[in-house]
Amino acid sequence: MPTELVRGYLEKVEGYGEDYSLADLINNKLRQEEIFSERDMTVFHPSSVGYCARKVAADMIGTYPKEQIEERILRVFQNGHSSHERIQNWFNEMGIMVEEEKRLTDDELNIKGNCDGVLELGDDGLFVLEIKTISAKGYRYIKEPKPKHYAQIQLYMHLAEIHKGILFYECKDDQRIKEFKVEYDEEFVEELIEKIKYINECVANRELPERQYEKNSFDCRYCEYRETICWPDED
């Protein structure tokens, strides 16, 4: 007996007549999952701490128009999730994963999120784990943690009260691995907390922070707010 969702896909297929493709079905499924995602956008997600304050505030306010993420990118995201699960499973099967997807919250700062896991590595003790998958093109340049990832794991270490972390990078194209041990940096985390307070304040006042980057910067080039709120009238 097809579920509601499957019936929805079948109706879509019938609607397409001879022209439907499996790619259409997959894209439709992913789009529906995106629309009905249960991710709470009103809280501050630690994974966004390294991102543009304006973009994070706009996401949290939730009423600003944004460009739709293209379907290919939705598939890339899902591929990333599958890789995370595969890598987490390795650590589970080795018996060194103490807590997978550890919940991390701070009510005062309105933070809710999860880190990929907490590992116990013998006498070295506990480490916060953060997994990243990256294309071969980007992988070549990874000589140290990327700034956004460094900020993210610092905040995780703070929230988990575990002051050691590992950033684990896997190359998507050929499964090469690089890993970096990261020590907690209290001063750096204080700056992150100031940023989070500022974003929360902007959200409470329904105001957007100033643009943080130039239009042609890497961050803006791939941002869903580039054409809708930051530079709406320019080509």
Ligand code: SF4
């Ligand atoms: S387009 Fe650039 S400045 Fe504007 S919200 Fe996005 S990242 Fe920030």
